[in-house]
Amino acid sequence: MLSDIEKRxxxxxxxxxxxxxxxxxxxxxxxxxxRVFYIYGTDKNVIRGLHANKNSEFVMISLVGSCxxxxxxxxxxxxxxxxxxxxxxxxxxxxLWKNMYGFSQDSVLLVLSDSYYDENEYxxxxxxxxxxxxxxx
Ligand code: TYD
Numbered sequence: 202m203l204s205d206i207e208k209r210x211x212x213x214x215x216x217x218x219x220x221x222x223x224x225x226x227x228x229x230x231x232x233x234x235x236r237v238f239y240i241y242g243t244d245k246n247v248i249r250g251l252h253a254n255k256n257s258e259f260v261m262i263s264l265v266g267s268c269x270x271x272x273x274x275x276x277x278x279x280x281x282x283x284x285x286x287x288x289x290x291x292x293x294x295x296x297l298w299k300n301m302y303g304f305s306q307d308s309v310l311l312v313l314s315d316s317y318y319d320e321n322e323y324x325x326x327x328x329x330x331x332x333x334x335x336x337x338x
Contacts, residue, residue: 209289234315253298260314262290271301272299
């Protein structure tokens with residue numbers, strides 16, 4: 202549900218030595234991590250994502266810099282989130298459309314997922330997404 206989309210705090214153990222943040226499976230995020238990827242060097246004019254996932258859930262963390270994430274449901278309701286703090290994460294359940302854009306030059310966006318990559322569970326056409334999930338969310 203779009204109403205659940207909000208930034209949450211990551212456990213922080215920063216001290217005089219520097220920052221240290223911790224995420225443990227199912228304690229700090231709602232799933233076991235099977236996949237990690239990170240996005241960087243993306244021009245500020247580029248829009249990434251442009252898909253929904255039938256099965257996978259994600260956690261996004263802006264480790265460095267900033268970017269925006271639009272999370273859109275099949276009824277075209279939208280939540281725009283600015284990720285600009287390594288102490289916060291955004292949890293995105295399955296079946297929601299995601300666009301990432303406005304990357305700062307130094308942006309490093311870390312993404313954790315509960316699933317291995319499977320192109321077959323990606324929906325990359327918004328009209329297909331609306332017709333498949335319009336009555337399910
Ligand atoms: P894509 O999902 O289109 O990236 P974005 O939505 O951020 O623009 O993926 C780009 C390419 O990388 C595509 O060929 C699939 C591949 N890829 C994997 O093989 N495994 C992965 O976990 C991801 C995220 C992408």
